[in-house]
Amino acid sequence: MTSIVTLENISKGFRDGESFHPVLKQVNLTLQQGQTIALTGPSGSGKSTLLNIIGGFETIDSGEMLIRQSDNMHSVAKWQDKQWSQYRRRSLGVIFQQFNLLTPLNVRDNIQFSLALNQLSWSPWCDELCHQLGLSTLLDRNVENLSGGQQQRVAIARALAHKPQLILADEPTGNLDQHAGMQVMQLLTDLAQQANSCILMVTHSEQCAEFMQHRWHVENQQIMVNPTNKKLQG
Numbered sequence: 649m650t651s652i653v654t655l656e657n658i659s660k661g662f663r664d665g666e667s668f669h670p671v672l673k674q675v676n677l678t679l680q681q682g683q684t685i686a687l688t689g690p691s692g693s694g695k696s697t698l699l700n701i702i703g704g705f706e707t708i709d710s711g712e713m714l715i716r717q718s719d720n721m722h723s724v725a726k727w728q729d730k731q732w733s734q735y736r737r738r739s740l741g742v743i744f745q746q747f748n749l750l751t752p753l754n755v756r757d758n759i760q761f762s763l764a765l766n767q768l769s770w771s772p773w774c775d776e777l778c779h780q781l782g783l784s785t786l787l788d789r790n791v792e793n794l795s796g797g798q799q800q801r802v803a804i805a806r807a808l809a810h811k812p813q814l815i816l817a818d819e820p821t822g823n824l825d826q827h828a829g830m831q832v833m834q835l836l837t838d839l840a841q842q843a844n845s846c847i848l849m850v851t852h853s854e855q856c857a858e859f860m861q862h863r864w865h866v867e868n869q870q871i872m873v874n875p876t877n878k879k880l881q882g
């Protein structure tokens with residue numbers, strides 16, 4: 649197995665005036681290439697915080713984070729903005745509940761914009777993605793005029809177009825009805841497998857969690873790996 653992100657004894661909390669609220673305390677974990685993980689836990693337990701740390705959107709208070717870049721693990725302790733943005737562009741695909749699509753643009757341009765950030769152009773993989781996601785006939789449509797499920801599929805195509813080593817997803821089916829949500833989960837997991845991408849997905853849905861190989865449960869500032877009989881809360 650190839651590690652792509654390692655957290656060693658990381659802690660994170662937030663200051664609120666005089667008080668300090670710990671969120672994650674001395675957490676250790678490793679994300680492996682191609683692994684799929686559902687991140688569950690009560691509301692406010694720190695799931696999004698963990699995603700934000702791994703995406704470099706939030707700093708850690710202590711501990712160390714290592715990220716695979718060019719076949720080696722690198723400590724991010726001294727990374728500047730340039731290294732973070734390179735990592736986000738090349739190695740990350742992000743799918744959030746709010747699709748964050750570029751609304752004046754059509755489907756093709758939304759996907760192409762993300763490729764262009766990496767000096768990549770449209771490839772047969774992009775055709776395959778669009779085919780499997782049912783977007784081939786929608787490429788010229790303005791994303792504003794698409795349904796919620798269609799927009800979510802564009803967000804998935806955009807996140808996977810450059811075959812990132814890691815996909816961070818926060819409630820990716822939160823805006824969809826159950827049927828559309830399950831379809832999107834199936835496509836997301838199939839396509840991530842084809843791209844050998846790891847998925848770390850926050851979810852409150854038991855059914856969505858079941859699409860992932862592993863479950864990590866955040867509670868009491870700790871992360872339990874593959875807890876048994878852990879029903880979702882929050």
Ligand SMILES: Nc1ncnc2c1ncn2[C@@H]1O[C@H](COP(=O)(O)OP(=O)(O)OP(=O)(O)O)[C@@H](O)[C@H]1O
Nearest residue numbers: 662663671689690691692693694695696697698882
């Ligand atoms: N930027 C911030 N400033 C202050 N406190 C924050 C900030 N971000 C998160 N928190 C606090 O950290 C805790 C964890 O928040 P987080 O959003 O990670 O939880 P969550 O598990 O994703 O919750 P939910 O399931 O409700 O989305 C909460 O108490 C939240 O209020």
